[in-house]
Amino acid sequence: MRLGEKITVGILGMGVVGTGVAKILLNQSQxxxxxxxxxxxxxxxxxxxxxxxxGVDLAGVKTTTNFDELVADPxxxxxxxxxxxxxxxxxxxxxxxAAGKHVVxxxxxxxxxxxxxxxxxxxxxxxxxxxxxxxxxxIPIIKSLREGLVANKIKSMYGIINGTSxxxxxxxxxxxxxxxxxxxxxxAKGFAEADPTLDVGGGDAAHxxxxxxSLAAGGFVDFNAxxxxxITELTTLDINFAKSFGYVIKLLAIYRSDGxxxxxxxxxxxxxxDHLLAAVNNELNAIFVTGxxxxxxxxxxxxxxxxxxxxxxxxxxxxxxxxLAAGSEVAVTPRIKxxxxxxxxxxxxxxxxFYLRLFTLDQPGILTQIAGALGQYGISISSxxxxxxxxxxxxxxxxxxxxxxxxxxxxxxxxxxxxFPFVRPDILRLRLFK
Ligand code: HSE
Numbered sequence: 001m002r003l004g005e006k007i008t009v010g011i012l013g014m015g016v017v018g019t020g021v022a023k024i025l026l027n028q029s030q031x032x033x034x035x036x037x038x039x040x041x042x043x044x045x046x047x048x049x050x051x052x053x054x055g056v057d058l059a060g061v062k063t064t065t066n067f068d069e070l071v072a073d074p075x076x077x078x079x080x081x082x083x084x085x086x087x088x089x090x091x092x093x094x095x096x097x098a099a100g101k102h103v104v105x106x107x108x109x110x111x112x113x114x115x116x117x118x119x120x121x122x123x124x125x126x127x128x129x130x131x132x133x134x135x136x137x138x139i140p141i142i143k144s145l146r147e148g149l150v151a152n153k154i155k156s157m158y159g160i161i162n163g164t165s166x167x168x169x170x171x172x173x174x175x176x177x178x179x180x181x182x183x184x185x186x187x188a189k190g191f192a193e194a195d196p197t198l199d200v201g202g203g204d205a206a207h208x209x210x211x212x213x214s215l216a217a218g219g220f221v222d223f224n225a226x227x228x229x230x231i232t233e234l235t236t237l238d239i240n241f242a243k244s245f246g247y248v249i250k251l252l253a254i255y256r257s258d259g260x261x262x263x264x265x266x267x268x269x270x271x272x273x274d275h276l277l278a279a280v281n282n283e284l285n286a287i288f289v290t291g292x293x294x295x296x297x298x299x300x301x302x303x304x305x306x307x308x309x310x311x312x313x314x315x316x317x318x319x320x321x322x323x324l325a326a327g328s329e330v331a332v333t334p335r336i337k338x339x340x341x342x343x344x345x346x347x348x349x350x351x352x353x354f355y356l357r358l359f360t361l362d363q364p365g366i367l368t369q370i371a372g373a374l375g376q377y378g379i380s381i382s383s384x385x386x387x388x389x390x391x392x393x394x395x396x397x398x399x400x401x402x403x404x405x406x407x408x409x410x411x412x413x414x415x416x417x418x419x420f421p422f423v424r425p426d427i428l429r430l431r432l433f434k
Contacts, residue, residue, distance in 0.1 A: 006039045007321050010070040012092055013083035014047035014063075016190055017106050017133070019054045020310030021080055025317075026056065032314070038321045044070045067092055071099050078320065080313055081105040084194070090114050097121045097129065102324070104316040106133035106309050109198075112207035116220045119334045128324070130316035135208040136161055136285045138308025139301040140315060145215045145289070146335050152291025154216035157255040158433070161208045163283035163304035164192045164199035165231050165251040169268075170281040172239045173248060179234065191283045191304040201230035202251065202266040209253035212287070213264055216255060219340030221264065227347045229267040233428055238357055241399045242270050245383065248278040249430070261343045263350055270355055270432045277433075347407050353382070353432035354402045354410055358417065359395035359424040366422055367398070373416040374402065377409040395424055401432070 009025065011018045025032070025042045033039050044062040046069070062069070070076060071092070079096040081103055083089040089110055096103050098121065105111065110118070111131045122129040132142045136159075145154070160166050164186045171182035183200065186192050191199075198204040210223040231251050242249050247270035256263040271278045276298055280286040285303025290296050302308035360366050371381060383401040402410075410429060417423055 005037070006041050007077055007317070008041045008043050008075045009078045009080060009317065010044040010046070010073070010076040011042065011080045011082060012046050012067065012070060012096075013081065013089075014045050014054060015082060015084070016306045017309045017313070018045070018047070018080065018082035019056055020306035021082065021313050022058065022061070023056050023307070024310050024314045028314075032318065036318045036321050038318075038325070040317060040321075043076060044073060046070050067095075071095050071101070076101060078102045078104060078317060080317075081107060081110075082313070083107070084109070086110060086113060090118070093118060093129075094121055097125050097127055100125055100127060102128045102130070102320055104130045104313055104320065106131075106313055108134040108204065108207040108211060112210035112223045115211070115214070115336075116338060119336065120338065123334065128320055130320060131211065132316045132319075133309045133312035135211050136287060136299065137163065137301065137303040137305060138311045139285060139287070139299045139303065140312065141212070141287050141299050142215065143315070143319070144299060145212065149289065149291050149294060149297070152293050153257070153259070154255065155257055155290045155292055157212060157216065157253075157287055157289045158277060159205070159209065159212065159253040159255075159285070159287040160250055160277060160280050161212075161253050161285050161287065161303060162199050162202075162205040162251055163285060163302075164196065165202075165205070166280065166285070166303075167191055167283045168200065169231060169234075169239070169249055169251065172234070172236055173243065174281070176236055178236065179232070186283070189283070190306070200232050202228040203230075205251060205253045206266045209255065209264060209266055212253070213255050213262060214336045214342075217257070217262060217340070217342045218335065218337055219342040220336055220338060221262070221342050221344070225344050226264045226266065228265075231268050234268060237397060238355075238428060238430070241357065241385065241397075242355065244385070245270070245401060246273050247271060247432070248273055250277060250280070252277075252433070261345050263345045265347070265350075268430050270430060272433060275433065351404050351406045352410075353404050353434065354379075355428075355430040355432060356400045356402065356414075357397060357428040359397055359426065360420075361394055361422040362396045363422060369420060370398070370400070370417055370423075373420075374400070374413050376416065377405070377413040379403075379405040379409055379413055404434075
């Protein structure tokens with residue numbers, strides 16, 4: 001498994017990220033060669049569309065629409081997969097692994113949903129599957145968890161790991177912009193997924209959390225077991241209420257371990273304004289990681305975009321070249337052990353502080369009845385605000401912050417509050433950072 005001085009690479013998918021990888025390999029070849037001792041030769045790039053100008057000079061690189069040309073070429077040692085999504089990416093990655101090629105991917109959905117089978121395939125073929133770019137764009141969080149923090153059990157991770165959502169929330173918070181307009185801006189800047197519901201619905205962050213949690217826990221986490229809520233129900237009213245209480249709303253991917261079971265969730269969270277995560281704005285990502293020996297660390301940087309993501313992919317190429325040149329057996333032993341069972345708390349076992357926003361008719365005795373419903377389920381209120389008017393017809397907004405209460409109690413209390421004839425059904429429940 002020794003790689004020679006020249007390492008021949010093919011790219012599968014010349015979209016935004018694949019083009020970025022080509023740019024770096026072609027423009028930084030001298031630097032990469034000095035730093036790795038290897039000459040990365042970009043031989044073949046595969047895409048269905050060769051009409052559009054990608055802003056990179058591919059003279060000397062074979063451009064083709066035929067994946068077989070890449071996978072059947074014995075000279076190509078590493079395939080970079082930048083198609084995204086599950087199919088056809090999954091089948092092509094499998095074929096590349098089966099053909100004895102190492103694969104480097106930025107595809108978070110693929111690793112989160114098909115990782116277990118693909119790592120098995122890679123191991124069976126004595127090749128590597130690398131995925132640094134799948135989480136946090138240009139932030140080297142995978143390598144940090146795998147190597148830099150190897151001495152630690154990870155106690156908690158709080159990640160802002162969807163650039164699009166963070167961009168939207170920042171624009172709403174700082175400019176008072178509406179949700180739709182902010183999403184359009186994020187799309188125009190190229191941060192959003194082809195299907196932006198993955199971004200704003202929390203699915204993309206949950207894919208990335210699945211990967212981080214699997215690495216931290218050392219066993220495969222079931223993506224489908226993670227409770228996920230997105231940011232689509234948030235209004236500028238909520239952003240402003242949160243601000244008035246001293247919080248910033250962020251879409252957080254949460255990993256908390258009690259040493260045995262994991263509490264994994266993705267949801268919008270009220271983060272105290274003085275926390276480091278509150279200052280992570282626009283498309284930037286950050287992962288706040290606490291290890292049992294290292295303490296608190298934070299990894300911060302561009303979580304989306306062409307060159308940051310490509311930078312992470314190239315780091316995998318360099319890493320792979322060193323590892324394989326050394327003939328290390330460790331190379332094909334994934335840090336995530338298929339036999340290790342990872343147990344998750346169910347959301348009902350979790351307790352949180354809550355933010356509750358509802359619209360009610362402005363009549364005597366209403367607050368008492370709402371407080372009574374919460375009290376009935378043992379939920380204690382810590383703050384209440386009611387605005388006089390919000391242009392919402394006869395309804396006025398009321399916001400309550402609670403002390404810590406179980407998710408189950410809050411679920412039941414909201415069901416009871418929804419029964420009141422004076423309450424509009426669009427009740428929003430958010431959690432506070434803890
Ligand atoms: N759509 C993703 C995001 C791209 O906004 O973070 C990077 O994975």
